[in-house]
Amino acid sequence: MSKDFVQLRMLGIKTVVHMTPQKFDSLEAAGFNCIHYEVKQFSKELAQLDIMDFVNQIKTLIAPENKQKQPILILCVNGMLSGAIAIRL
Numbered sequence: 860m861s862k863d864f865v866q867l868r869m870l871g872i873k874t875v876v877h878m879t880p881q882k883f884d885s886l887e888a889a890g891f892n893c894i895h896y897e898v899k900q901f902s903k904e905l906a907q908l909d910i911m912d913f914v915n916q917i918k919t920l921i922a923p924e925n926k927q928k929q930p931i932l933i934l935c936v937n938g939m940l941s942g943a944i945a946i947r948l
Contacts, residue, residue, distance in 0.1 A: 874928045878935040914947045
């Protein structure tokens with residue numbers, strides 16, 4: 860991703876949900892609505908996470924009454940967790 864987040868702006872992304880070891884403070888500073896879940900490891904730790912908590916929170920974000928926060932981008936470092944959540948949506 861470029862420093863000025865051209866890709867996200869081209870797609871009209873307004874909210875970024877990211878599951879990463881650290882927050883992306885630069886995204887918030889650039890005006891994006893950010894939701895960060897701290898996930899340090901992407902192995903056995905994934906089996907212990909209740910992804911339905913993530914799914915339910917994201918369902919709230921994508922509800923019609925939250926149109927001002929859409930579209931959203933869901934990402935994690937290796938794609939495993941974000942992919943699993945997207946399937947459950």
